[in-house]
Amino acid sequence: MTRSTSAGRPPRLVLRFAVYSALALALAGTGILWVVRHEAQVHAERELTSEATSAAATLSTELRKADLTEPVTSPGRLAALDALFAPELMSGVVRVKLWRHDGTVTYSNEHSLIGTRVEAEEIDEVLAGRTVRERGRLNDEGGTGKNIKTISAYVPLRLAEEQKPRGVLELYNDYRPIEAQVVATVKPVALTLGLALLLLFGSLFPILHQVTKALEHRSDRLAQQAEELERILNERRQAVAGLHEAESRYRALVEQLPLVTYIARLDAWSSTVFMSPQIETILGYPAQDWLDDPQFFPRVLHPDDRDRVLAQHADAHKTGRSFSIQYRMIARDGRVMWFEDSVTIVNDAEGKPLQAQGFLLDITHRKAAEVALSESEERFRTLVANVPGVIFRCSIDDDWTMEFLSDEIDELTGYPASDFIGNKVRAFASVIHSEDAPILTQEVEAAVAEERPYTIEYRTLHRDGSIRHVVERGQAILGRDGETKLDGAIFDVTQRWTAENERLKLASIVESSDDAIMAASLDGRLSSWNSGAERVFGYTAEEIIGKPIAILAPPGREHEQHSLFEQITAGQATAHLESVRRRKDGGLIDVSFTFSPLRDASGAVIGASAIAHDITERRRAEAERERLLLELADQNERLRELDRLKDEFVALVSHELRTPLTSIRGYLELVLEEEAGALTDEQRQFLGVVERNAHRLLALVGDLLFLAQVEAGKLSLELGAVDLSAIAVESVETARPLAEGKDITLTLATGPLALITGDRARLAQLLDNLISNGVKFTPPGGRVDVRIKGQRGNAVIEVRDTGMGIPSEEQHHLFERFFRTAKATEQAIPGTGLGLAISKAIVDAHGGQIAVASADGGGTTFRISLPIRQAQPTEEEPVEELAL
């Protein structure tokens, strides 16, 4: 309780005291008033009774006997009685009744009541000689007039000279005057009393107030003290309880602790100096046994642990270091018990090791639990390791952070499980195929939300770059730490997936094959029918499956099927059987059949597969080919004939053109040598023209014949060791007069070059062609440069001019016979269009290459490369065909 709350108390308490004292005073006042009032009332009533008694005494003479035996009815008697009981004669009486003893009213000044009967006990009482008073209302028992409050008095009526009351007289008095009288008596008393009480209360209140205050103050202090006392008491109680608890705990600890303390010597046996008595309850040997036998400790040590323990003890004796060791001892009853021994080496004042003291803790149960736990773990590990899948527990986060992951993951991903635990090296998310990751997340979230297990197939990436197909089954569980985890297993289904894929691929190959592929059971009924078969035979799969395969054999060939199935049953295949089969529309087709046995997993033949290739078209093609071959042979024959004719023609041309030319040249020579007489200058000039043209004609014939030979494949080279540089010198010198005539600079550069194997005359012809071409197509003032060099086992000839160039679109045709560039034609540069064709033929015959590089208007370079073959030491014998 605090000061602030006790501050509100005094007014309440004072009020209470005030109310209580006021009530007490009021009660006292009321009591006094009640007594006064009662006394006044009784007094008034007594007065009334005495009045009634006196009246009754008076009436005893006036009343007749009949007035009380029968109700008065005669008017005369009524009037007499009315006069007798006239209100004027009796003050305050408002009604009079005369009662017969049985309760019948014989008379009343209220006439209507005469003859009424009321069972009134008072009557008997009154007849017995007593007076009775009764308060009520005037008309309670009938009658007229104002129903006012009355007090009635019953008195016995005795007639004159009679001892026994004959009836009862009841007088109803108006009670109001009595009341008024009482009030008049009480009123001053009440007033005086009230005033006195008020005064008393007034003088009492301040005293009360003060007393209350003092009381309250004291009561507050008492409450505080009580509180303080209670607190102290509580503390005491708690302290006492704590002490009790600690005491009992320690006692229990000490009593139940499987801890044994000991002190041992630092000798070879660690012989015991002191051993606490608990040892007996633990090992069964009393402590004294240890003290009596210095070798007791080694004796009870488990033989397997003995050397190790003693060595450790000995080591500690030397180093003085404390240590802890676990070992087994054999109990008296033979049980093997595990102990943890914590040994401290105690040193003397000089710091020298004095003795060992230690605690032996019985850890047999702990060991057993450890073994059980490790066995259980081992069982779990073995179980997990033997499951052909990856077992995991992970968090539901972006990384799929692994809490547990079995070693099988190494097989699946090439990474050890430890890599993934807690995302140590990599997150599991990193081995999920990126295309599948969103689906996995989605499925897992849905499964977690619906609290159901899930199964999902996705791909993972192996360290070696391969993709694995896996099925994961899992379910969310509430982890011990309150986090929702995912427990599940991942199975590598790559093989199944691959096999399924392979199967689908094969099925698709079979289905898409143009060949008819079908299968039949051993009884010859078709069980499989691809779309190729539908096309080839015209039956749909629905139509034919279940029908005998013989349906496809044309009449007369049904037996083929029989022998084929005999072979199949024997496990033999029949390949490329060419036969005839019947289509649905009755048409016959040529097919090539391959029948193979179908085997089940055990290798037993269960049916046959057949591949039928429609060879109708092939047969037609074969016939066509034979026809064409015959035709071709015919044509070849004609061609051979033509070839022969051509040869003859070439020979003819050679002879028929050359012979006249021989004459022309011969005679020209005669004339020019002036064998037929002296010539004038003009004659000599004209004959020169003839000779030049004869020479051109001869050259043309020579070129044509050369190409005819090439064409006929009859070009033969007269091979020998050739000095290309020497040939080049000759060719350049031959072309020099022509070049000088056009004011063209003609140069030759030769590098060191071995002899090559070739036909000297042909190579000379080649160089002549290229150089004269260069000069021919180079405008005056330009230059033609010839280079000969060796390059990587080849002899290279380059002829570069500054001529008009060759447009690239014309370069392709350059080496064709009779091709002339547009410019050559335009500018009327003489030529036959055979030179480069011949050049290429010569180069080809030597196994070399010729190339042209040119830009329109920017000059042209011909580049020839000839292989340098080791020249055979054959006699070089050039045959000058066109020599002059």
Next chain:
Amino acid sequence: MTGNSRPLILIADDDPDILSLVTLRLERSGYEVMGAGDGEQALAAAIAQPPDLALLDVMMPKLDGYELTARLRGNEATRHLPIILLTARVQESDIVRGVEAGADDYVRKPFSIQELRERVQAALGR
């Protein structure tokens, strides 16, 4: 062989222009020349009077140069006669054929007179 110191050369060619040209040239070069317009004539002439050298055109009517060579080689009188074939043919097979028939040399048409003279001198010098 005659007592005449000038060697006798038989020339056979069906082309009279060439025949007279070669005759003229060889005569002017100091040879005795007898001409023949075809193979048969040439064979008859050679047997009648064996020359020191025969220049035979290959393509001649009646008896061509190859056949004529073979005949001359078959005759006792002309067995060792030096024979040079004149040919407008260029194909190797032609030359082979000539050598097989027994010719000693050949000169391709058209030829220069200088070349012919050299070959004749070479053949006679053997």
